[in-house]
C-alpha cells in the first residue's frame with residue numbers, strides 16, 4: 001500500500017513535470033504577445049511616458065509592428081470605393097459642414113484669413129477645400145497617401161514640417177493614432193507660439209474598426225498638450241464625432 005502510494009505520487013510529479021515542459025513554448029508565445037515597447041515611425045522607440053495611456057485613453061491591442069499598423073491605415077485610405085464616395089457623394093456635404101465649423105472658429109478669433117493652416121489626416125482634402133473657401137488661402141493637408149493639390153504625403157507621427165510652421169492645425173483622426181502622445185507632440189512642435197489646434201473626437205461612442213485608440217474623456221488630451229492651454233471643449237455633431245477640443249500653444 002505504502003509503496004503503491006509512493007509510486008502514484010512520483011508518477012503524478014512525473015506527469016506534472018512533462019506538462020510543465022510541454023507548456024513552456026505556449027508560455028513563451030503568450031509572453032511575446034504582451035504589449036511591450038512598440039516601435040514608432042522611423043524605427044525609433046517612443047519614450048513611454050507613464051500616465052498617457054490610462055483608463056480614459058486606451059490603445060487598441062493587436063498591432064504587431066508599426067508597418068502592420070500603417071498597412072491597415074492604408075487599407076482604408078486606399079479603398080477605391082471609399083475614395084469614390086469621399087470625392088463625389090460626400091464632397092459638397094462635408095465641405096459645407098467643415099465650412100460652418102471653420103466660420104465659427106473665425107468668429108471666435110481662433111482662425112484668420114492669413115493663418116497658415118494644416119489639416120492632419122485629411123484623406124482627399126474636404127477640410128482643406130473648406131478652409132480655402134472660408135478664406136484661409138494658405139491651407140494644406142497631410143495623409144499617408146497624397147491627394148494633390150490639397151493633400152501632401154505625411155505621417156502624423158512624424159510631420160514633414162519644420163518647427164513652428166503653422167498658426168492653425170485641425171484634425172478629426174486622433175482615434176487613428178497608434179502613439180497619441182507623438183501625434184500631440186508633433187502638433188505642438190509644428191505650431192507657432194500662440195497657434196491653435198482644433199481636434200474633433202468621439203468621446204461617447206466608439207469610432208471605426210480602423211481606429212488605433214479609444215478616448216473616453218478629454219482629460220488625456222489636456223495631459224498630453226503639455227505646451228498648450230485648453231481654450232474650450234464643446235459638443236458638436238461632426239460625422240460621428242461629438243466633441244470639439246481646442247488648445248492654444250503657450251507664448
Ligand SMILES: *[C@@H]1O[C@H](CO)[C@@H](O)[C@H](O)[C@H]1NC(C)=O
Nearest residue numbers: 068071072073074075076079
Ligand atoms: C486589406 O483589405 C483587403 C481586402 O479589402 C484584405 O483582404 C486584407 O486582409 C486587408 N489587409 C489588412 C492589413 O487589413
Ligand SMILES: *[C@@H]1O[C@H](CO)[C@@H](O)[C@H](O)[C@H]1NC(C)=O
Nearest residue numbers: 099100101103104105106107
Ligand atoms: C460668423 O460671423 C459672421 C459675421 O458676423 C456671420 O455672418 C456668420 O453667420 C457667423 N458664422 C457662424 C457659423 O456663426
